[in-house]
Amino acid sequence: MTWTPITDTTDTTGDESPLSSGLGVDLKSNADHVLANRLKRHSVTYNLGPTSSGGGTPPAGDSTLVGPTLPVAGSSASDPEAIGLKLSSPPTMPLSIDLGSWPLSSQATSIRVVVGCSTAVADVDLFAYALADGGSTPLSPLRHLVPDEDGKVSFSNTLKATDAHATVGTSSPSGTQDSKPVALTIDLGSATGTDYGHQGDPGGRRSFRLFLCILSTAGALDGSLSQGGVSSFQEGGRRINFVAGFDSTWGINPGPLHRWIKFPGNADDEILNTSDAWVPKWRGVLQARPADLANPASSPSTSFVIHPSIGLDSALRTNTDFEIYTVGTITIHSITIQEFGT
Amino acid sequence: MTRPLNPQTARSSVAPNSVKAGEPATAGSIASIAAPLSHVAGRIVPIYNMRPTAHQSNEDSTTTVGAWSVPYYPTHGLWRDDDEDALNGAGAGSFIGPVFPQFGNAFALGITGHLQHPSAPTSRATVRPVPLDLSEEWDDLSTQAANADTAAAPMVVSTDPRADVGAMLDTHTIAGIYSDAGLYNLTCRDIVGADLAAAVAIGASAIQTGEADSEAFDESATIETTITIGDVGTVATRARLYIGSATAYGITSDDCDTASNAGTGYTVIPRTNTIDRGYGAPSPIAGQMLTQSIRDLIHLDRTCYGARGQVLLSHARTASTSHTEPTAALWSDDSTNWSTAVAGAFFRLPDVLPGSANVTGTSSSTTLALRGGLRCRVIAYNAEVKIGVRKATIAGTYGQSTTFGAWNIATATNATAAFVAMDCDDDATSVSGHVLLPSGIAPGDDYEIAIWWRPSSSDGYLRAWCVWEPALSTVSP
Numbered sequence: 001m002t003w004t005p006i007t008d009t010t011d012t013t014g015d016e017s018p019l020s021s022g023l024g025v026d027l028k029s030n031a032d033h034v035l036a037n038r039l040k041r042h043s044v045t046y047n048l049g050p051t052s053s054g055g056g057t058p059p060a061g062d063s064t065l066v067g068p069t070l071p072v073a074g075s076s077a078s079d080p081e082a083i084g085l086k087l088s089s090p091p092t093m094p095l096s097i098d099l100g101s102w103p104l105s106s107q108a109t110s111i112r113v114v115v116g117c118s119t120a121v122a123d124v125d126l127f128a129y130a131l132a133d134g135g136s137t138p139l140s141p142l143r144h145l146v147p148d149e150d151g152k153v154s155f156s157n158t159l160k161a162t163d164a165h166a167t168v169g170t171s172s173p174s175g176t177q178d179s180k181p182v183a184l185t186i187d188l189g190s191a192t193g194t195d196y197g198h199q200g201d202p203g204g205r206r207s208f209r210l211f212l213c214i215l216s217t218a219g220a221l222d223g224s225l226s227q228g229g230v231s232s233f234q235e236g237g238r239r240i241n242f243v244a245g246f247d248s249t250w251g252i253n254p255g256p257l258h259r260w261i262k263f264p265g266n267a268d269d270e271i272l273n274t275s276d277a278w279v280p281k282w283r284g285v286l287q288a289r290p291a292d293l294a295n296p297a298s299s300p301s302t303s304f305v306i307h308p309s310i311g312l313d314s315a316l317r318t319n320t321d322f323e324i325y326t327v328g329t330i331t332i333h334s335i336t337i338q339e340f341g342t
Numbered sequence: 343m344t345r346p347l348n349p350q351t352a353r354s355s356v357a358p359n360s361v362k363a364g365e366p367a368t369a370g371s372i373a374s375i376a377a378p379l380s381h382v383a384g385r386i387v388p389i390y391n392m393r394p395t396a397h398q399s400n401e402d403s404t405t406t407v408g409a410w411s412v413p414y415y416p417t418h419g420l421w422r423d424d425d426e427d428a429l430n431g432a433g434a435g436s437f438i439g440p441v442f443p444q445f446g447n448a449f450a451l452g453i454t455g456h457l458q459h460p461s462a463p464t465s466r467a468t469v470r471p472v473p474l475d476l477s478e479e480w481d482d483l484s485t486q487a488a489n490a491d492t493a494a495a496p497m498v499v500s501t502d503p504r505a506d507v508g509a510m511l512d513t514h515t516i517a518g519i520y521s522d523a524g525l526y527n528l529t530c531r532d533i534v535g536a537d538l539a540a541a542v543a544i545g546a547s548a549i550q551t552g553e554a555d556s557e558a559f560d561e562s563a564t565i566e567t568t569i570t571i572g573d574v575g576t577v578a579t580r581a582r583l584y585i586g587s588a589t590a591y592g593i594t595s596d597d598c599d600t601a602s603n604a605g606t607g608y609t610v611i612p613r614t615n616t617i618d619r620g621y622g623a624p625s626p627i628a629g630q631m632l633t634q635s636i637r638d639l640i641h642l643d644r645t646c647y648g649a650r651g652q653v654l655l656s657h658a659r660t661a662s663t664s665h666t667e668p669t670a671a672l673w674s675d676d677s678t679n680w681s682t683a684v685a686g687a688f689f690r691l692p693d694v695l696p697g698s699a700n701v702t703g704t705s706s707s708t709t710l711a712l713r714g715g716l717r718c719r720v721i722a723y724n725a726e727v728k729i730g731v732r733k734a735t736i737a738g739t740y741g742q743s744t745t746f747g748a749w750n751i752a753t754a755t756n757a758t759a760a761f762v763a764m765d766c767d768d769d770a771t772s773v774s775g776h777v778l779l780p781s782g783i784a785p786g787d788d789y790e791i792a793i794w795w796r797p798s799s800s801d802g803y804l805r806a807w808c809v810w811e812p813a814l815s816t817v818s819p
Contacts, residue, residue, distance in 0.1 A: 047682075049681055050682075238516070254527065
């Protein structure tokens with residue numbers, strides 16, 4: 001379908017004169033064309049910070065991103081943790097970024113979400129979905145989480161079969177390019193013709209919100225410290241203490257440490273095999289901290305803030321040895337959103 | 343003036359039998375096309391922003407953990423940890439967008455967030471309007487117009503921190519509990535679990551600024567709006583503000599010029615929907631129509647096709663050089679190495695190259711009219727800014743086999759110690775105000791946009807950028 005220019009000087013010759021043959025057809029065809037093509041696009045971007053690249057032109061790829069100069073473990077260093085938005089999810093629940101809401105075009109039949117990102121350590125699942133008038137499109141991520149026998153979740157095969165999902169590996173394009181465009185498509189079905197916008201009070205509009213789900217997967221046992229044992233539970237089980245020099249083991253700031261932990265429950269075969277109270281055995285580390293916060297460099301023990309927390313009645317408290325795993329991380333550079341029509 | 347007829351709020355067919363050749367024209371047949379076209383006109387809405395103005399991690403903004411200074415790591419949203427009485431006038435972010443005649447001085451602003459402060463009405467979470475002060479400026483690079491407005495954002499408000507809900511991933515509650523190691527210094531930063539994703543209500547405000555200066559409707563201008571928190575209380579005790587989503591987009595201005603112009607020929611794109619009421623009684627004589635009505639319809643058809651106004655990238659920060667103010671301009675003191683403000687922003691070209699003279703195929707010309715390009719506006723302080731576009735051929739199951747073309751770059755430089763708005767000019771061709779699309783690119787191709795910058799010397803700042811699709815220069819046959 002192409003758009004046809006219409007000449008207003010020749011097609012409308014004077015008041016009450018006959019309309020030219022086909023004028024209405026052309027206008028109708030043009031209306032269809034613009035409805036299907038004048039669709040919105042926008043983006044969410046994260047500051048990527050300094051590179052190690054000088055000269056007259058910027059670097060061609062992103063491999064020279066070094067991260068801003070920050071205090072790291074008591075001294076100044078380039079910190080890649082602060083490039084873009086670096087995330088990892090807990091093993092039991094995907095993260096969900098609220099990308100914003102806007103007046104969806106009436107003839108939009110799909111939403112293309114391209115996530116410019118680099119990933120490391122292990123696969124990361126991405127799933128884009130929208131809330132339109134209260135319903136999830138194409139699927140509700142919560143209804144498509146499948147836990148394994150240890151309580152670690154993955155997306156269902158039904159969800160994975162949609163174009164809105166991608167399992168992102170750690171490979172990257174050739175050359176100096178670390179990040180890659182992960183293209184996700186939310187199929188809206190046929191165009192509803194419904195106007196999600198409103199020229200007056202936007203509070204009265206019908207809602208359309210877009211989200212991006214992120215679900216990490218487990219890597220290998222941590223190379224610095226692969227095992228620990230809880231010495232005390234704090235804040236009702238939200239934080240665990242264990243013996244490991246905070247700075248000497250990890251050498252990071254108190255804050256993000258992209259790890260998962262697993263309570264294998266090896267000591268009690270009956271509990272291991274029969275008790276539902278062991279599930280989930282997996283926890284995500286939301287924050288690593290020195291147990292002695294006043295002395296991070298010399299603190300002989302470490303705290304992990306974990307999710308989900310370990311309830312007071314959890315059987316996990318009867319066998320407190322755990323394993324520490326690395327986890328798939330994603331560094332998001334940009335997320336672009338584009339409506340498409342058919 | 344009267345608002346143009348858009349957007350409609352009900353489905354409308356664009357295929358009535360009455361528009362077929364040989365069928366008598368009626369008011370209904372014209373209105374049946376005017377309605378959906380008006381809808382399109384109203385929906386060429388420029389999106390000014392879709393993310394809050396969040397912190398830039400730097401070595402001067404830290405929290406003390408024992409003997410260490412710990413930085414605040416990047417977040418998606420904006421958070422503030424100030425005394426309640428200091429929130430009055432504190433920055434809540436900014437946005438920037440291109441001005442179009444129809445959306446010049448009006449916009450919608452939707453902010454979600456929560457506020458814990460001592461003057462909240464209750465310890466329980468309630469949704470209350472949080473006052474906002476808006477400072478708008480329209481700038482066409484030679485003249486500025488300014489205006490101030492107030493608005494209110496519905497936020498979840500309480501005096502006390504929320505309780506940890508245990509099994510649900512309430513990042514904000516957890517961040518508060520463990521903020522002694524830096525607020526939101528978490529592996530998930532400020533992103534909540536999918537179990538709480540839609541737990542925050544959105545309520546947008548429509549702002550009709552009423553600004554009548556010509557800059558507010560001048561297509562060479564941009565609108566930049568700075569948002570500050572209003573008076574939420576006067577207690578000198580810690581308050582905690584979080585803004586997790588901030589969307590701003592243009593809405594039809596009450597003041598746009600909808601007067602039809604019988605003199606505009608087909609090479610002109612009017613840029614505004616001139617139709618402000620449906621065609622009705624008395625019906626025209628069968629097979630006939632009034633010339634001006636038809637011309638208005640043809641002009642609207644041309645507007646919808648040619649005047650694009652799709653914003654691709656936009657981000658704005660406040661005009662502050664403070665290194666501890668969360669919403670301050672991006673800062674760098676490295677005048678040698680490039681910093682990257684944006685990379686990995688991928689879009690697909692529409693059916694015709696933006697900014698061109700209706701080019702629908704591949705072009706390797708060096709002119710905007712034949713190759714197309716994107717409009718680029720930045721606000722910088724003692725800095726050089728470059729905006730690049732390159733073709734991307736996305737391949738692989740997750741993009742890992744993607745190949746890239748060469749960058750085509752535009753530059754703007756302001757070596758003075760003041761925030762100055764500038765257009766970026768194409769490096770290779772010197773086309774002003776645009777970055778040309780890469781040679782050889784065609785409609786339907788994917789491309790990537792990136793923005794790099796560095797100080798001209800010592801400290802430099804980048805306050806805002808905006809990249810958008812300009813209107814076609816002509817749609818003549």
